[in-house]
Amino acid sequence: MSPLKIKKGSTSHSAYDLRSTFGDEVERHTLAVIVENEPGVLARVIGLFSGRGYNIESLTVAEIDHTGHLSRITIVTSGTPQVITQIKAQLGRIVPVHEVHDLTVEGASVERELALFKVAGKGDHRIEAIRLADIFRANVVDSTLESFIFEITGTPEKIDAFADLMRPLGLQEVARTGVAALSRGAS
Amino acid sequence: MMSKQMTGAKMVVQALIDQGVDTVFGYPGGAVLPIYDEIFQQNHIQHILVRHEQGAVHAAEGYARSTGKPGVALVTSGPGATNAVTGLTDALMDSIPIIVLTGQVPTFMIGSDAFQEADTVGITRPCTKHNWLVKETDTLSGVMHEAFHVATSGRPGPVLIDIPKDVQFASGTYTEKAKRKSHYQPQVKGDLDMITELAKAMEKAKRPVFYTGGGVINSGPAATQLLRELVAATNFPITSTLMGLGCYPASGDNWIGMLGMHGLYEANMAMHDCDLMINIGARFDDRITGRIDAFSPKSKKAHIDIDASSINKVIHVDMPILGDCAHVLEDLLNVWKSRGRKTDKENLAKWWGQINEWRKVDCLAFKQEGKTIKPQHALARLEALTKSHDRYICTEVGQHQMWAAQYLGFEDPNRWMTSGGLGTMGYGFPASIGVQLAHRDSLVINVAGEASWLMNMQEMGTAVQYNLPVKQFILNNERLGMVRQWQELLHGERYSQSWSEALPDFVKLADAFGAKGILCSDPADLDDAIMEMINHDGPVVFDCLVEKHENCFPMIPSGKPHNEMLLGENADTANAIQGAGGALV
Numbered sequence: 001m002s003p004l005k006i007k008k009g010s011t012s013h014s015a016y017d018l019r020s021t022f023g024d025e026v027e028r029h030t031l032a033v034i035v036e037n038e039p040g041v042l043a044r045v046i047g048l049f050s051g052r053g054y055n056i057e058s059l060t061v062a063e064i065d066h067t068g069h070l071s072r073i074t075i076v077t078s079g080t081p082q083v084i085t086q087i088k089a090q091l092g093r094i095v096p097v098h099e100v101h102d103l104t105v106e107g108a109s110v111e112r113e114l115a116l117f118k119v120a121g122k123g124d125h126r127i128e129a130i131r132l133a134d135i136f137r138a139n140v141v142d143s144t145l146e147s148f149i150f151e152i153t154g155t156p157e158k159i160d161a162f163a164d165l166m167r168p169l170g171l172q173e174v175a176r177t178g179v180a181a182l183s184r185g186a187s
Numbered sequence: 188m189m190s191k192q193m194t195g196a197k198m199v200v201q202a203l204i205d206q207g208v209d210t211v212f213g214y215p216g217g218a219v220l221p222i223y224d225e226i227f228q229q230n231h232i233q234h235i236l237v238r239h240e241q242g243a244v245h246a247a248e249g250y251a252r253s254t255g256k257p258g259v260a261l262v263t264s265g266p267g268a269t270n271a272v273t274g275l276t277d278a279l280m281d282s283i284p285i286i287v288l289t290g291q292v293p294t295f296m297i298g299s300d301a302f303q304e305a306d307t308v309g310i311t312r313p314c315t316k317h318n319w320l321v322k323e324t325d326t327l328s329g330v331m332h333e334a335f336h337v338a339t340s341g342r343p344g345p346v347l348i349d350i351p352k353d354v355q356f357a358s359g360t361y362t363e364k365a366k367r368k369s370h371y372q373p374q375v376k377g378d379l380d381m382i383t384e385l386a387k388a389m390e391k392a393k394r395p396v397f398y399t400g401g402g403v404i405n406s407g408p409a410a411t412q413l414l415r416e417l418v419a420a421t422n423f424p425i426t427s428t429l430m431g432l433g434c435y436p437a438s439g440d441n442w443i444g445m446l447g448m449h450g451l452y453e454a455n456m457a458m459h460d461c462d463l464m465i466n467i468g469a470r471f472d473d474r475i476t477g478r479i480d481a482f483s484p485k486s487k488k489a490h491i492d493i494d495a496s497s498i499n500k501v502i503h504v505d506m507p508i509l510g511d512c513a514h515v516l517e518d519l520l521n522v523w524k525s526r527g528r529k530t531d532k533e534n535l536a537k538w539w540g541q542i543n544e545w546r547k548v549d550c551l552a553f554k555q556e557g558k559t560i561k562p563q564h565a566l567a568r569l570e571a572l573t574k575s576h577d578r579y580i581c582t583e584v585g586q587h588q589m590w591a592a593q594y595l596g597f598e599d600p601n602r603w604m605t606s607g608g609l610g611t612m613g614y615g616f617p618a619s620i621g622v623q624l625a626h627r628d629s630l631v632i633n634v635a636g637e638a639s640w641l642m643n644m645q646e647m648g649t650a651v652q653y654n655l656p657v658k659q660f661i662l663n664n665e666r667l668g669m670v671r672q673w674q675e676l677l678h679g680e681r682y683s684q685s686w687s688e689a690l691p692d693f694v695k696l697a698d699a700f701g702a703k704g705i706l707c708s709d710p711a712d713l714d715d716a717i718m719e720m721i722n723h724d725g726p727v728v729f730d731c732l733v734e735k736h737e738n739c740f741p742m743i744p745s746g747k748p749h750n751e752m753l754l755g756e757n758a759d760t761a762n763a764i765q766g767a768g769g770a771l772v
Contacts (some may be wrong), residue, residue, distance in 0.1 A: 043309070051313050136571045
């Protein structure tokens with residue numbers, strides 16, 4: 001995983017040439033932004049997206065290096081290749097941003113999201129819910145005679161699929177963390 | 188590293204001294220009193236008391252743009268900070284390095300809606316390059332030094348430090364101007380392979396043009412010097428944006444004038460028809476490009492810029508070069524020279540022939556007839572009578588600004604201070620105060636419209652208090668001229684709210700402040716009146732009554748490409764702006 005920089009010593013491989021910058025297709029990209037863990041840094045990132053009209057599909061943030069004062073913000077966004085390039089460049093010029101990685105183009109990556117589902121029901125619905133949870137490898141983290149809370153980890157698509165199945169079985173509440181992502185292999 | 192114990196307020200002053208600051212523009216208030224107390228007790232830094240915080244920030248901008256050094260403003264919390272917002276945004280849009288220090292209510296009162304409390308870092312986050320709220324005195328000096336580093340490195344811009352009053356009172360450890368390397372280190376060297384590609388393109392170009400901008404001036408004197416060398420060696424034509432005027436001399440052989448919405452015919456036509464466009468430190472602003480899908484359709488484009496987000500933002504370029512103008516120009520010159528200093532001289536001569544044909548259109552021609560002064564004539568006379576002086580020009584925003592850009596010639600960088608990106612009416616007067624403070628013996632003129640000038644006219648008090656001989660050259664058409672022009676072109680000549688019925692007597696106004704006022708309405712008196720203005724040792728308000736309904740041409744109507752310009756006298760202006768163009772500004 002290498003930071004977003006114009007590669008030195010190459011003509012055709014500048015960051016701008018990774019893809020045709022002016023295509024019309026809207027693409028979904030997962031960005032990992034390593035930032036100085038200082039007050040207001042999240043507001044800067046979010047303000048950039050709202051101020052310039054970019055999409056945020058999900059955003060997660062937490063400190064990853066206490067001694068180095070670094071946090072990692074994982075943003076799932078969508079836009080045309082030109083917009084994605086702009087987003088990365090705009091993120092890169094925020095002063096407390098150390099690195100911007102586009103996990104979607106920097107080789108293979110792993111994406112995971114955690115979600116909690118509260119499902120209430122009786123009889124067959126209750127049995128079916130727990131059977132499906134088993135298939136999805138969701139854990140029961142709270143139980144009453146009328147409800148379960150399931151904990152599930154997976155790709156956003158897997159969690160969407162589980163939500164679709166739980167809805168007719170008495171889904172009451174969902175809490176999702178948003179995506180955390182890392183590139184595969186040694187850094 | 189030496190360290191000393193002192194109060195936060197003293198640290199602020201000490202850090203300013205260590206950063207080489209000699210002038211601070213400011214306005215006191217409750218939350219900055221400890222800092223003002225420290226200012227009172229020292230003689231290193233001169234504090235200039237403005238009359239409104241917006242004036243302080245624009246004055247700091249004028250100081251910065253005319254010196255190349257960062258400007259500093261000091262204001263109080265709440266309204267002091269919110270009044271600084273326009274100046275901060277202006278500096279952000281035009282990439283001007285300024286440091287704004289704001290007082291804040293004490294840390295233990297933050298969030299309690301205290302008297303004169305505002306969420307200053309929240310309000311200014313989108314209009315600064317970076318900002319800090321300092322909660323501990325021990326970190327204050329480090330933040331001060333980092334702020335100067337951030338404001339002046341990479342693409343320059345405004346920064347703000349919000350300092351609660353208890354942090355100013357408390358004692359802490361002062362750290363000297365840091366040797367410690369900030370993690371903020373923008374890339375200055377460009378990619379050599381891409382620079383070589385550009386050099387090759389320059390060798391083959393039949394119709395090249397240099398399109399330069401404020402980045403060349405921001406980069407510093409070396410960039411200007413290298414640019415001039417490159418232009419002379421290649422004999423390519425050069426145009427510039429409003430922000431870049433002066434990076435190449437207006438009297439230079441290769442100068443084809445400013446480009447853009449009110450740029451010269453030959454410059455815009457050259458941009459449209461070129462086959463190689465070399466953008467150095469400009470950003471394809473919408474005032475420049477006109478209709479994007481018809482912008483310079485036949486050219487390969489190179490873009491040298493220190494800000495990666497400027498590259499491919501608006502216009503797709505073939506040769507992106509991320510780096511500082513001076514560093515890239517030096518490498519470009521060396522590469523091009525080492526490859527044999529080649530250009531396609533034969534086609535270049537034809538290109539110059541074409542440009543000279545366009546020049547014959549004489550797009551700035553005007554007729555001064557009758558008893559009313561044409562604004563173009565006023566500026567042409569101002570140019571003739573002042574160009575031999577050591578001269579700095581500021582402007583407000585509107586028609587007069589475009590005429591000043593068209594009719595005044597700039598031989599050197601840092602001589603032209605105008606609000607380009609934000610278009611801030613009220614910028615010019617306080618900016619001229621900042622310029623004059625940095626250049627006490629120079630002729631500083633603010634070319635103004637009467638409406639813009641009134642927006643910050645309270646700064647007359649500042650000019651008089653410090654005996655700053657700033658010349659306020661007001662082209663008074665009793666109209667919001669540019670608004671009026673657009674209403675004529677786009678809104679069926681319905682002049683909604685674009686004139687002033689209660690203008691002051693500017694001569695009496697000047698008199699009331701203790702300055703000199705000059706009224707001129709007759710073309711026959713103009714030269715003598717201008718000379719009287721120049722020769723007066725003190726601030727002058729020059730009320731130049733001009734033709735009320737003059738339009739500013741040439742003009743690329745919004746939504747049109749470069750080769751569909753409206754030209755002065757014979758322009759058919761009815762319905763000049765149509766369709767989607769009407770939604771643009």
